[in-house]
Amino acid sequence: MVQVHSERSGTLKAVAPDVSNEVLAPSHMANVLPEYPLIKIRPGRKWVALNLRDLWAYRELLYFLTWRDIKVRYKQTVLGAAWAIIQPLFMMLIFTLFFGRLAGLDSRVGGIPYPIFAYAGLLPWTFFSNAITNSSNSLVGSSNLITKVYFPRMIIPAAAVGAGVVDFAIAFAVLIGLMIYYGMPIMGSIVMLPPLVLLTTLLAMGIGMWLSALNVKYRDIRYALPFMIQFWMFATPIIYPSSLVPAKWQWALALNPLTGIIEGYRAALFGLEFNWAALSISAAITLAILVYSAYSFRRMEKSFADLV
Amino acid sequence: MNPIIKVENLSKQYRIGARQARYATLRESIVGTVRAPFKRLSRNGKSSDNTIWALKDVSFDVMPGETVGIVGSNGAGKSTLLKIMSRITDPTTGGIDLYGRVGSLLEVGTGFHPELTGRENIYLSGAILGMRKSEIDRKFDEIVAFAEVEEFIDTPMKHYSSGMYIRLAFAVAAHLESEILVIDEVLSVGDVRFQKRCLGKMSDVARNGRTVLFVSHNMGAVRALCSKGIYIKQGQLVCRSDIETIISTYLSEDKSSSSIIEWNDRDAPRSPEFCFRRAYILNDAGKCVESLDIRKEFSIVVEYEVSRPIKGLRIGFAMQTLEGISICGSNDPEGWPQFDRGPGTFTSRCTFPGYTLNTGTYLVNFTADEPPYHVPLIRTPFCLHFNVEDTIGHGPMKERLPGVLRPNLTWAVANIDTNKPSGRNLSNNVAQKSS
Numbered sequence: 001m002v003q004v005h006s007e008r009s010g011t012l013k014a015v016a017p018d019v020s021n022e023v024l025a026p027s028h029m030a031n032v033l034p035e036y037p038l039i040k041i042r043p044g045r046k047w048v049a050l051n052l053r054d055l056w057a058y059r060e061l062l063y064f065l066t067w068r069d070i071k072v073r074y075k076q077t078v079l080g081a082a083w084a085i086i087q088p089l090f091m092m093l094i095f096t097l098f099f100g101r102l103a104g105l106d107s108r109v110g111g112i113p114y115p116i117f118a119y120a121g122l123l124p125w126t127f128f129s130n131a132i133t134n135s136s137n138s139l140v141g142s143s144n145l146i147t148k149v150y151f152p153r154m155i156i157p158a159a160a161v162g163a164g165v166v167d168f169a170i171a172f173a174v175l176i177g178l179m180i181y182y183g184m185p186i187m188g189s190i191v192m193l194p195p196l197v198l199l200t201t202l203l204a205m206g207i208g209m210w211l212s213a214l215n216v217k218y219r220d221i222r223y224a225l226p227f228m229i230q231f232w233m234f235a236t237p238i239i240y241p242s243s244l245v246p247a248k249w250q251w252a253l254a255l256n257p258l259t260g261i262i263e264g265y266r267a268a269l270f271g272l273e274f275n276w277a278a279l280s281i282s283a284a285i286t287l288a289i290l291v292y293s294a295y296s297f298r299r300m301e302k303s304f305a306d307l308v
Numbered sequence: 309m310n311p312i313i314k315v316e317n318l319s320k321q322y323r324i325g326a327r328q329a330r331y332a333t334l335r336e337s338i339v340g341t342v343r344a345p346f347k348r349l350s351r352n353g354k355s356s357d358n359t360i361w362a363l364k365d366v367s368f369d370v371m372p373g374e375t376v377g378i379v380g381s382n383g384a385g386k387s388t389l390l391k392i393m394s395r396i397t398d399p400t401t402g403g404i405d406l407y408g409r410v411g412s413l414l415e416v417g418t419g420f421h422p423e424l425t426g427r428e429n430i431y432l433s434g435a436i437l438g439m440r441k442s443e444i445d446r447k448f449d450e451i452v453a454f455a456e457v458e459e460f461i462d463t464p465m466k467h468y469s470s471g472m473y474i475r476l477a478f479a480v481a482a483h484l485e486s487e488i489l490v491i492d493e494v495l496s497v498g499d500v501r502f503q504k505r506c507l508g509k510m511s512d513v514a515r516n517g518r519t520v521l522f523v524s525h526n527m528g529a530v531r532a533l534c535s536k537g538i539y540i541k542q543g544q545l546v547c548r549s550d551i552e553t554i555i556s557t558y559l560s561e562d563k564s565s566s567s568i569i570e571w572n573d574r575d576a577p578r579s580p581e582f583c584f585r586r587a588y589i590l591n592d593a594g595k596c597v598e599s600l601d602i603r604k605e606f607s608i609v610v611e612y613e614v615s616r617p618i619k620g621l622r623i624g625f626a627m628q629t630l631e632g633i634s635i636c637g638s639n640d641p642e643g644w645p646q647f648d649r650g651p652g653t654f655t656s657r658c659t660f661p662g663y664t665l666n667t668g669t670y671l672v673n674f675t676a677d678e679p680p681y682h683v684p685l686i687r688t689p690f691c692l693h694f695n696v697e698d699t700i701g702h703g704p705m706k707e708r709l710p711g712v713l714r715p716n717l718t719w720a721v722a723n724i725d726t727n728k729p730s731g732r733n734l735s736n737n738v739a740q741k742s743s
Contacts, residue, residue, distance in 0.1 A: 033310055033312060033372060033407045033408070034407055034408075037314070037405035037406055037407050038406055038407055038408060038409065039395070039404075039405075039406040039409075039410065040403065040404075040405055040406075041392060041393070041395060041398075041399065041403050041404040041405075041406070042398075042399070042403040043398055043399050043400055043401055043402075043403070044398045060435055060440060060441055061435045061436060064431060064432050064435040064436075065432075065435075068421060068424065068428075068432055071423070071424060071428065072421055072423045072424065075423040076423070144415075144418070144419075145418065145419055145436060146396070147391075147396060148396070148412075148414045148415040148418045149394065149396070149412060149414070149415075149418050149419070149436055149437060149438075150394050150395035150396055150410075150412070150438075151436065151438070302397070302398040303398075305391065305396045305397040306322070306397055
């Protein structure tokens with residue numbers, strides 16, 4: 001594995017010629033050679049350091065790749081960024097029709113209009129499911145980069161998740177519009193939204209990173225993921241309130257890290273009481289997933305170029 | 309002075325199976341895990357069968373400011389070495405210490421996205437290659453000017469011509485500021501004029517005191533750019549020396565096994581009294597080779613058996629290009645003073661002076677005939693082939709000259725203005741230059 005001993009710019013940067021035609025005698029170069037190797041390339045070990053410093057050194061690349069994904073996503077589509085709204089909006093309409101009206105969930109969501117209730121759940125869910133789908137395919141889709149140039153590979157799935165944040169923001173604007181339409185007040189508890197978005201992003205990053213690495217080796221992931229996502233959606237109180245689940249199964253619901261997060265969104269938006277226990281469980285599980293997938297990503301990372 | 313690159317006992321092993329099936333499915337993996345112990349039992353520990361060493365125990369140092377050409381045939385491990393040095397793949401054993409930042413250029417246009425404009429792609433590709441935004445900001449105009457795409461800088465790159473694409477891609481990479489620059493065969497693309505500018509830009513890079521590692525099959529480019537060389541053969545370092553020695557070692561040693569034809573009793577072109585035995589190319593040092601240096605003399609040699617004396621026997625050859633254009637032919641009566649030849653085994657050797665053929669691959673056939681020379685006694689197919697490699701290039705830009713011939717010519721340039729002050733001898737204004 002690779003260890004970078006100083007930040008990329010390093011102490012050398014100042015000495016590198018600013019004007020490309022400036023001639024540096026070899027003796028100058030000798031003077032700037034660091035005492036210790038800047039980069040040591042060694043065979044990979046089973047367990048490796050996370051090397052966050054390397055990741056930090058490449059933060060600009062994360063920005064550029066995210067920006068590219070955003071720029072490119074809706075190119076050559078007629079509706080463009082409207083797709084970010086259409087997806088959760090249509091799901092809301094479908095679920096309002098089938099669950100709200102036909103299955104009669106209308107009356108069991110605590111006085112909130114069902115369309116708003118569903119949309120408030122579908123909004124983070126759409127963000128989350130798109131983020132893990134895009135990031136799990138991101139490494140395989142970037143094989144031309146992986147085999148040709150070095151950078152911390154984690155940036156690729158992370159950028160795929162990051163690009164989803166913009167869609168989320170657009171779809172969020174629609175939610176505010178809906179709430180105004182239904183005459184719902186915007187509560188002060190809305191300040192809890194940014195930490196919730198961060199938590200959703202971190203969870204998506206943890207899962208997306210791990211799946212993307214697995215997908216390099218096992219292309220089964222690509223086919224298994226849609227089922228997994230569908231199942232996960234129904235196992236999370238997105239289109240139904242968690243109170244609907246029988247008491248003896250509540251613990252199972254709480255183990256799903258998305259439960260606390262989705263309920264948290266509703267609490268923040270509609271001024272309901274926060275379920276701090278469920279939120280803490282979500283945060284703890286998210287952190288555990290993030291750490292585990294970061295390490296296992298680092299471990300699998302070294303074989304990417306040979307496999308992809 | 310300390311080396312800037314230290315390569316120590318570097319080895320890289322590939323599993324051949326893993327190379328063929330590019331990725332596994334979960335099922336295969338599970339089945340494989342279950343089967344593995346049984347396989348191991350039945351194979352009796354011959355586990356090395358399906359692995360190859362792309363690199364084996366390679367060690368060398370590179371001093372700051374050196375430009376090193378890495379030479380070797382396809383599959384010798386050159387690209388693997390560059391990939392390990394660029395941190396794209398890990399070594400199996402051994403390691404590399406780098407005392408500087410590495411910029412690697414293994415592909416033209418790494419990270420370009422066709423939907424983005426030229427401007428956007430400069431930033432994207434620059435960031436991917438390891439440049440900072442501030443660095444790109446500073447060099448942006450220079451990059452655009454080098455690529456000559458000013459008018460199209462805000463056009464999506466999918467509308468670019470392939471030439472513009474390559475120019476912009478190279479322009480970004482050429483402005484990397486790392487202390488070590490690793491370049492794989494990237495000059496083989498683009499038009500000749502742009503290739504020249506790339507070579508010029510890269511010599512600038514070298515002169516800036518930067519350390520450059522360069523892989524190319526274009527010996528002219530390697531020779532123009534590099535002062536030192538490394539020759540890798542089948543994953544092992546054959547030698548490390550100045551570039552002249554490396555190139556001539558590579559040209560003479562590599563592929564030498566296939567540069568010779570030996571006919572056996574069954575397939576030899578023959579008549580009742582005559583039989584061709586062997587044919588080969590010798591370089592100026594008398595070694596049997598396939599690749600020749602454009603500057604050096606070489607010989608075409610054919611060996612044959614005459615079972616009873618043949619009156620007026622002539623041995624000759626004809627040479628053509630891969631496209632079938634006839635180049636020249638000759639035969640040997642002047643090389644043998646007597647009219648009769650044989651019985652016995654003979655060689656006929658025809659020597660070409662240096663600076664005759666241009667870069668390329670040439671095919672040779674052989675004929676034997678006897679008076680009245682209307683119909684050859686025997687004619688072989690175009691069976692022998694050899695390559696001529698341009699190790700010098702032409703002029704300051706080291707370009708390849710056109711055509712089949714590559715004579716070393718002399719030019720004279722004279723100023724013959726009529727309104728020049730009279731009384732001056734015309735020959736005073738003549739300057740001579742030899743190419």
